[in-house]
Amino acid sequence: MYTNIKKHGGNFRDILDKEFSKATKATIASGYTSLDIIKEYENHFIKIAKKGGTSRLLLGMAFYEGLGEKKLNTINLLNQHLLEFKNESGVYVSNGRRYHGKVYHFEGHSYSNVYVGSSNFSSSGIKGNIECTIPVFQNEQKNEILNFLDDLYSTKYAVRINKAQIIIPKKKKIILKTVNDYWHSLKKHNPKKINTSALQSFELDLNRIVEKEKSNLNVFFGKGRLNNKTGKIIPRPWYEIEIIATNKLTSHILFPKGDFLAYTDDGFIIPMRTQGDYFKNIRSKKSLQLFGIWLKGKLEKQGVLKRYEPVTKETLEEYGNDKLTFYKLKKGVYFISF
Numbered sequence: 001m002y003t004n005i006k007k008h009g010g011n012f013r014d015i016l017d018k019e020f021s022k023a024t025k026a027t028i029a030s031g032y033t034s035l036d037i038i039k040e041y042e043n044h045f046i047k048i049a050k051k052g053g054t055s056r057l058l059l060g061m062a063f064y065e066g067l068g069e070k071k072l073n074t075i076n077l078l079n080q081h082l083l084e085f086k087n088e089s090g091v092y093v094s095n096g097r098r099y100h101g102k103v104y105h106f107e108g109h110s111y112s113n114v115y116v117g118s119s120n121f122s123s124s125g126i127k128g129n130i131e132c133t134i135p136v137f138q139n140e141q142k143n144e145i146l147n148f149l150d151d152l153y154s155t156k157y158a159v160r161i162n163k164a165q166i167i168i169p170k171k172k173k174i175i176l177k178t179v180n181d182y183w184h185s186l187k188k189h190n191p192k193k194i195n196t197s198a199l200q201s202f203e204l205d206l207n208r209i210v211e212k213e214k215s216n217l218n219v220f221f222g223k224g225r226l227n228n229k230t231g232k233i234i235p236r237p238w239y240e241i242e243i244i245a246t247n248k249l250t251s252h253i254l255f256p257k258g259d260f261l262a263y264t265d266d267g268f269i270i271p272m273r274t275q276g277d278y279f280k281n282i283r284s285k286k287s288l289q290l291f292g293i294w295l296k297g298k299l300e301k302q303g304v305l306k307r308y309e310p311v312t313k314e315t316l317e318e319y320g321n322d323k324l325t326f327y328k329l330k331k332g333v334y335f336i337s338f
Contacts, residue, residue, distance in 0.1 A: 002119070002133045004126070012119045012133050013126040016104070020044040024053040025107035029152055031060040031100040034122035035071045042078045049082050049089040053107075057121070058092040058158055060099025064221060064235060065308045066167035079161050092158040093166070095233060096223045098310075099157070102133065103149060114142050165227060165234040174238055174307070179287045186290070187269040194263065194335050199327040202254050204282075207322045209244060210311055217241050217296070217311040219288075238307060239292035243282040243324075250278040254328050259285070263329065264294055265337040295324075298338060 002009040020026065020041060026048050045055040059067075059075075067075065079091040102125070104115040117133025119125040136142050152158060175183070209216040219240045224233040249255060257279045262270045271285040284291035299305035304318040316322040327335040 002115075002117070002131070004119075004129060004131055011127045012115075012117075012131065015115070016041070016126060019104075019106040019113060020048075022108055023048060023106040024051065024109060025055075025105075027054070027056045027103075027105040027149055027153075028121050029058040029060065029099065029101060029103045029149060030121035030125070031098075031102065032120045032122055032125070033057075033059055033071075033075075034120075034124070035068070035074060036123050037121055037126070038071065038074050038078065042074070042081075045078060045089075046081050049085040049087070052085075052087075053089075054087055055082055055089045056092065056153060057090075058094065058099065058153060059161075060094045060101065062161075062166055063093040063095055063159075063164055063224065064098055066169045066172060069168050069171075072166055072168060075161060083160075083162070088153070091161045092153060093161050093164050094152075094157060095159045095164065096157055098221060099152065103145060104133075105146065105149060112142065112146075114145050116145065159224075159233055163232055164224065165230065165232040167235065175289065175293065176237075179237075179239075179289045179293075182286050182290060183293055188267050189263050189269055191263070191265050191267050191335075194327075194329070196327045196335060196337070199329065199335070200254055201325055201327040202249065202252050204243065204245060204249065204324040204326065205322065206243075206316055206324060207313055208246070210313055210316060210322075216243050220308075221310060237289050237292075239289040239296055241283075241292035241295060242288055243291075245274075245280045245282060247278060247280070250274075250280050254326065255279070256326075256332070256334065260332045260334060262291075263333065263335045265335070266294075266298075268294060270294060295338060 002012040002015055004011050049055040075091050082089040102117055102119050106113045114136040115133050116136055117131060119131040119133040125131060136145060219242065220236050220238050222236060224235050227234050256274050259273050262272045264270060270290055273283055273285050275281050296305060299315060299319055302319050304315050305311060321338060325337040329335055
């Protein structure tokens with residue numbers, strides 16, 4: 001056990017130094033990394049690959065949360081060096097789901113060592129914080145972890161960093177100008193003039209969909225899209241959402257079918273549309289982000305949702321509401337409360 005406390009196994013960094021000094025193969029899958037640690041171990045990665053071994057580093061959160069400019073430049077340079085050896089060596093990022101685990105595998109001529117725990121491949125993870133990372137000894141468990149790593153590095157869950165467009169958070173425009181123009185051109189209304197007590201309504205339960213993988217409110221965390229101009233995979237927009245209704249709800253007599261206007265409880269009028277099988281896909285027109293700017297924006301303003309974090313049941317619980325209520329004003333016009 002390595003906790004970064006002397007009497008409880010000491011620093012995990014000491015183990016990494018020993019492993020890198022003798023390994024012929026190295027694979028690390030970490031949620032995060034730090035610039036100083038990349039610089040500290042980049043030559044070790046290159047040395048292993050140069051001798052014919054595989055050097056792989058996967059960063060599980062970088063595609064969705066981005067990397068600082070200096071860190072990104074250093075990681076890209078390391079990846080370029082590793083690509084020269086034309087094997088599986090390289091730096092990868094998760095694509096399709098965030099990866100938050102910490103697994104280390106070092107292989108030599110007569111051994112294979114695996115470590116699993118809480119230590120990110122960062123200065124705080126391998127030395128600064130109190131962590132808990134342990135070696136895996138049982139062959140059955142070790143093989144399961146190695147199979148997991150192979151799957152994690154496959155195209156199902158990962159992409160080489162040179163094939164992905166990594167955002168630099170301070171330079172990233174969250175809303176593109178065209179979408180921003182659409183949003184600011186929305187018509188307004190006075191919600192105080194709408195009395196919902198006498199209106200027919202139906203509810204859409206967000207708890208049912210909130211934690212469904214890569215869909216609905218958390219489209220951002222799905223597979224990125226290919227940018228045909230750059231040839232790189234880019235994350236989907238943060239505010240893009242599309243809510244999928246149940247068959248039971250789409251058969252409700254009040255459920256909108258086709259184009260409709262959503263008069264929101266805070267004064268916006270958003271052009272909306274339901275489409276797909278049984279009109280189950282609820283989305284904003286012109287851009288899927290308009291509905292998201294409104295809905296996720298309300299969660300952000302309330303302080304229960306941070307950018308680049310998923311909407312969860314806990315998010316809705318802290319917000320105090322887990323339902324969208326649609327009140328029918330007239331044909332094709334609804335008042336929406338959240």
